[in-house]
Amino acid sequence: MKNFLKRIYLWIDERVKLNDLENFLGKKYVPIHSHSVWYYFGGVSLFLFVIQVITGILLLFYYKASSDLAFESIQYIMSKVEFGWLIRSIHGWAANLFILSVFIHMFSVLFERAYRKPREITWVTGIIMFFMALGFGFSGYLLPWNELAFFATKVGSDIVGAVPLIGEPLKIFMRGGDDVTGATLSRLFGFHVALFPGIFTVLLVIHLLLVQRQGMSEPLELEVEQKTEQKRMPFFPNFMMRDLLLWLIVLNLLAILAVFFPAELGIKADPFASAPAGIKPEWYFLFMFQTLKYFPGHIWFIEGEVLGILLFGVAGILWLLIPFWDVKSSKGKRNRIITYSGIFAVIYIIVLTILGWAS
Amino acid sequence: MNVNHSGGHKRRDFLKYLLSGGLIGFAGIILYPLIEYLKPPKQREVEVSSVLAGKTSDFEKGSGKIIRFGNKPVIVINTKENNFKAFSATCTHLDCTVQFRKDMSLIWCACHNGKYDLNGRNISGPPPKPLEEFRVVIKGEEIYVSKKT
Numbered sequence: 075m076k077n078f079l080k081r082i083y084l085w086i087d088e089r090v091k092l093n094d095l096e097n098f099l100g101k102k103y104v105p106i107h108s109h110s111v112w113y114y115f116g117g118v119s120l121f122l123f124v125i126q127v128i129t130g131i132l133l134l135f136y137y138k139a140s141s142d143l144a145f146e147s148i149q150y151i152m153s154k155v156e157f158g159w160l161i162r163s164i165h166g167w168a169a170n171l172f173i174l175s176v177f178i179h180m181f182s183v184l185f186e187r188a189y190r191k192p193r194e195i196t197w198v199t200g201i202i203m204f205f206m207a208l209g210f211g212f213s214g215y216l217l218p219w220n221e222l223a224f225f226a227t228k229v230g231s232d233i234v235g236a237v238p239l240i241g242e243p244l245k246i247f248m249r250g251g252d253d254v255t256g257a258t259l260s261r262l263f264g265f266h267v268a269l270f271p272g273i274f275t276v277l278l279v280i281h282l283l284l285v286q287r288q289g290m291s292e293p294l295e296l297e298v299e300q301k302t303e304q305k306r307m308p309f310f311p312n313f314m315m316r317d318l319l320l321w322l323i324v325l326n327l328l329a330i331l332a333v334f335f336p337a338e339l340g341i342k343a344d345p346f347a348s349a350p351a352g353i354k355p356e357w358y359f360l361f362m363f364q365t366l367k368y369f370p371g372h373i374w375f376i377e378g379e380v381l382g383i384l385l386f387g388v389a390g391i392l393w394l395l396i397p398f399w400d401v402k403s404s405k406g407k408r409n410r411i412i413t414y415s416g417i418f419a420v421i422y423i424i425v426l427t428i429l430g431w432a433s
Numbered sequence: 434m435n436v437n438h439s440g441g442h443k444r445r446d447f448l449k450y451l452l453s454g455g456l457i458g459f460a461g462i463i464l465y466p467l468i469e470y471l472k473p474p475k476q477r478e479v480e481v482s483s484v485l486a487g488k489t490s491d492f493e494k495g496s497g498k499i500i501r502f503g504n505k506p507v508i509v510i511n512t513k514e515n516n517f518k519a520f521s522a523t524c525t526h527l528d529c530t531v532q533f534r535k536d537m538s539l540i541w542c543a544c545h546n547g548k549y550d551l552n553g554r555n556i557s558g559p560p561p562k563p564l565e566e567f568r569v570v571i572k573g574e575e576i577y578v579s580k581k582t
Contacts, residue, residue, distance in 0.1 A: 225530075225544060228527070228529060229544055246472075257473060348499060348530045348531060367559075377561075
């Protein structure tokens with residue numbers, strides 16, 4: 075058997091020179107320092123994304139994307155298909171953990187200034203993927219076609235409609251018409267299972283290639299202090315084994331969550347029923363949703379909500395472009411503004427999410 | 434020689450413009466149908482002038498019900514004074530569907546706690562505008578709801 079495997083290896087090696095890849099992996103090192111733990115969250119996010127792709131494909135075998143059949147097809151998955159409840163619950167939980175892991179990954183990169191030159195493109199692709207992760211969440215939420223999702227989508231797309239100039243056409247584009255209907259379901263389904271995964275995969279490949287090409291970033295302090303002897307660990311197999319162990323723990327956590335807190339389905343959406351109390355978006359939208367509530371009807375000549383959306387838009391663009399305006403960090407100097415705004419953003423998101431949750 | 438040279442340049446420039454113009458045109462030809470395809474076709478609103486909302490006996494005093502008016506929801510209310518009223522049931526804030534609250538005797542939107550009085554006026558919460566009112570006509574036992582002109 076061993077001989078046979080060896081022969082297969084040699085056969086491939088002769089044609090594609092696996093040696094080069096081995097050499098490359100052998101030369102890849104991960105720096106060891108007090109902040110090394112944050113390196114794992116990129117890998118965890120990747121693992122959860124793979125889980126999403128696998129469970130998503132499995133759900134596609136039974137899901138029917140039409141307003142007449144979507145709810146019933148999920149009912150069927152949950153009650154009739156063997157382990158259907160498990161696959162759907164894992165898909166739901168992995169989505170939440172994915173976004174949480176991406177949040178942690180993003181903020182750790184921010185605080186470590188890992189976006190600084192020459193890793194600007196890695197940051198930009200990462201942030202676009204973060205926005206897309208939110209898009210995945212929004213588009214996937216409607217697919218079960220239940221009451222909560224129906225009204226949450228109405229509210230969410232109506233907020234988009236408030237954006238000056240492009241808002242209204244964008245809303246109609248998202249909804250596939252003036253109202254949230256079966257056409258909206260078809261569209262969001264298309265985004266969720268085809269358009270977004272396609273774009274996301276391209277960005278992910280660029281992101282990962284850059285990480286391989288440029289290696290792991292080290293925190294600014296280490297560079298500033300110019301430590302002569304830096305500890306490091308080979309990526310293969312040492313760091314990879316640690317990665318795999320963590321992935322195994324995450325998989326177990328997912329299984330526990332899916333078994334003890336399976337995904338719910340609720341009541342089928344009825345466009346001619348009143349909205350139920352307690353309409354809330356998913357937790358990762360809550361801080362924005364809650365913020366919009368505090369804006370008064372009008373501020374000067376502009377509608378409060380529009381101003382809120384514009385502010386979030388500006389914040390999002392500034393966030394995306396951090397490596398380009400934070401020139402100080404790229405020059406190896408400390409930039410306290412980034413630390414303070416990062417801390418402010420984390421506290422703001424946590425507090426507003428809790429307030430939104432409780433209200 | 435010189436003349437020839439600049440002539441060559443001109444020819445090259447001409448070809449460059451022709452080619453880039455052609456490319457832009459070509460991109461337009463590809464993009465235009467794509468963008469048009471993505472725009473949802475304008476569906477003709479179901480032209481409804483009047484709808485039978487039910488019988489007066491279906492509505493006890495101080496109650497409300499959502500009915501279909503074409504493809505829009507409309508809320509029909511029978512006040513405590515046995516007065517029938519109808520409004521668009523789409524909240525003017527963010528599009529949720531409102532409901533009649535017997536305990537508060539007003540129209541309430543569950544999404545963001547918006548409140549309207551029984552004349553459809555926005556009285557509390559985030560709704561920026563009143564609800565559009567519909568005309569209610571009672572013929573014998575039957576309640577007809579129609580658009581106000």
